Amino acid sequence: MTDLAEKIIAGDHRSIARLITQVENNAPDAVETMKQIHPHTGQASIIGVTGVMGGGKSSLIFELALAYRTEGKKVGIIAIDPTSPFSGGALLGDRIRMTELSMDEGVFIRSMGTRGMMGGLTSSLYDVVEILDAAGMNVILIETVGVGQDEVDIVKIADTTLVVLVPGLGDSVQTIKAGLMEIADIFVVNKADKTGVEQTVAELESMLDLVNNQERRIPIVATSAKEKKGIQQLVVQIAEHQAYLKKSQTFEKRRRQRYEAELIEIIRKRLMDFIFDEKKLKTTVDCCIDQISKKELDPYSAADQILGKILK
Amino acid sequence: MVKKIRVLVAKPGLDGHDRGAKIVARALRDAGMEVVYTGLHQTAEQIVNTAMQEDVDVVGLSLLSGAHMTLFVDVAVLLKEKQMDDVLLIGGGIIPQEDVPRLKKAGIAEVFGPGTPVEEIVRYIKKNVKR
Numbered sequence: 001m002t003d004l005a006e007k008i009i010a011g012d013h014r015s016i017a018r019l020i021t022q023v024e025n026n027a028p029d030a031v032e033t034m035k036q037i038h039p040h041t042g043q044a045s046i047i048g049v050t051g052v053m054g055g056g057k058s059s060l061i062f063e064l065a066l067a068y069r070t071e072g073k074k075v076g077i078i079a080i081d082p083t084s085p086f087s088g089g090a091l092l093g094d095r096i097r098m099t100e101l102s103m104d105e106g107v108f109i110r111s112m113g114t115r116g117m118m119g120g121l122t123s124s125l126y127d128v129v130e131i132l133d134a135a136g137m138n139v140i141l142i143e144t145v146g147v148g149q150d151e152v153d154i155v156k157i158a159d160t161t162l163v164v165l166v167p168g169l170g171d172s173v174q175t176i177k178a179g180l181m182e183i184a185d186i187f188v189v190n191k192a193d194k195t196g197v198e199q200t201v202a203e204l205e206s207m208l209d210l211v212n213n214q215e216r217r218i219p220i221v222a223t224s225a226k227e228k229k230g231i232q233q234l235v236v237q238i239a240e241h242q243a244y245l246k247k248s249q250t251f252e253k254r255r256r257q258r259y260e261a262e263l264i265e266i267i268r269k270r271l272m273d274f275i276f277d278e279k280k281l282k283t284t285v286d287c288c289i290d291q292i293s294k295k296e297l298d299p300y301s302a303a304d305q306i307l308g309k310i311l312k
Numbered sequence: 313m314v315k316k317i318r319v320l321v322a323k324p325g326l327d328g329h330d331r332g333a334k335i336v337a338r339a340l341r342d343a344g345m346e347v348v349y350t351g352l353h354q355t356a357e358q359i360v361n362t363a364m365q366e367d368v369d370v371v372g373l374s375l376l377s378g379a380h381m382t383l384f385v386d387v388a389v390l391l392k393e394k395q396m397d398d399v400l401l402i403g404g405g406i407i408p409q410e411d412v413p414r415l416k417k418a419g420i421a422e423v424f425g426p427g428t429p430v431e432e433i434v435r436y437i438k439k440n441v442k443r
Contacts (some may be wrong), residue, residue, distance in 0.1 A: 021318075112346050
């Protein structure tokens with residue numbers, strides 16, 4: 001086992017941080033360590049927190065983390081902010097709301113840029129979840145970027161997805177829209193210290209009334225991260241959802257979905273690496289050009305041969 | 313492999329003015345860096361712990377209250393203690409010229425005063441980042 005893998009399994013924060021950087025940078029060194037930590041994963045509860053911009057997701061995650069810490073659980077937090085499509089840079093400011101956790105040894109927070117990935121996540125997120133899981137975090141909270149209506153990829157990773165809304169987002173038409181509204185395991189109406197909470201909750205309830213075949217009615221929790229209200233109730237609802245997942249065998253199904261998405265992402269990345277490595281691509285292609293021009297080979301068969309080699 | 317420069321922009325101590333820090337943070341973002349901003353009122357311990365978890369290449373401190381001789385130096389000492397000497401430590405704000413040599417001796421690589429063009433900071437980081 002690599003030195004780094006051993007330290008990560010022992011929960012060493014600096015090693016966790018280093019390996020996350022390696023996977024973010026797509027460094028070849030990371031692969032061996034990732035392979036070695038995989039058998040040590042699978043214990044953490046993975047909770048996705050998504051929702052509109054400015055909905056108070058960071059503050060809510062801070063409050064949830066505090067609640068889990070009082071239960072003695074170790075908490076990993078992944079906070080994702082958008083990478084600029086123009087400069088490639090990112091301003092990662094979610095920690096501002098979590099300052100009080102920065103000296104707690106039972107908490108590990110990492111800010112990440114989306115780095116060109118669509119869907120509200122970042123492509124190395126699967127790896128980062130595995131790393132925090134292997135490092136012994138009991139709960140992993142993932143904050144997506146502020147989303148619109150169809151950035152729903154978080155469901156591929158999380159066991160429980162919280163969709164965070166705030167009062168006054170718009171009339172009831174908004175509440176029957178597709179996408180974001182379909183992925184919630186729990187609806188959170190945050191900023192419940194503001195007016196209009198009852199109306200938002202009522203609109204969500206009436207939307208849920210229209211759903212047929214409900215084996216589990218999606219709960220709605222009103223919270224105020226600012227006034228620290230509703231947090232305990234949210235913790236209870238999350239625990240109930242996870243108990244429901246295990247009872248209904250949905251848990252295993254979701255985990256399988258995550259591994260499927262993760263595997264597809266690794267394959268996608270490797271293919272992209274190959275395609276964007278122009279030098280390598282050119283040398284691979286070059287050897288067929290002669291044959292094609294001599295009519296010994298047609299371009300389609302050449303492509304099959306090359307792809308066969310990559311996929312081998 | 314795509315390496316991005318990660319920078320922590322931090323405000324140590326009690327001073328509550330962060331416009332400068334935010335302008336620098338934005339300029340670094342526009343130069344293609346990933347910038348973690350911590351918000352106000354950080355202790356040296358919090359800054360170093362955050363730098364470790366975020367695995368940044370650069371820590372930029374901003375201070376306008378006059379406490380730089382204590383707080384900047386505290387961060388430098390802690391970074392050394394935690395064997396994080398490979399992190400480039402820079403500072404800015406209202407820093408009298410006569411303090412700069414002492415700060416540099418203590419481990420602050422460079423100090424940028426008021427009126428520094430942000431491009432200069434970007435250039436400095438790109439040239440001097442240690443890893």
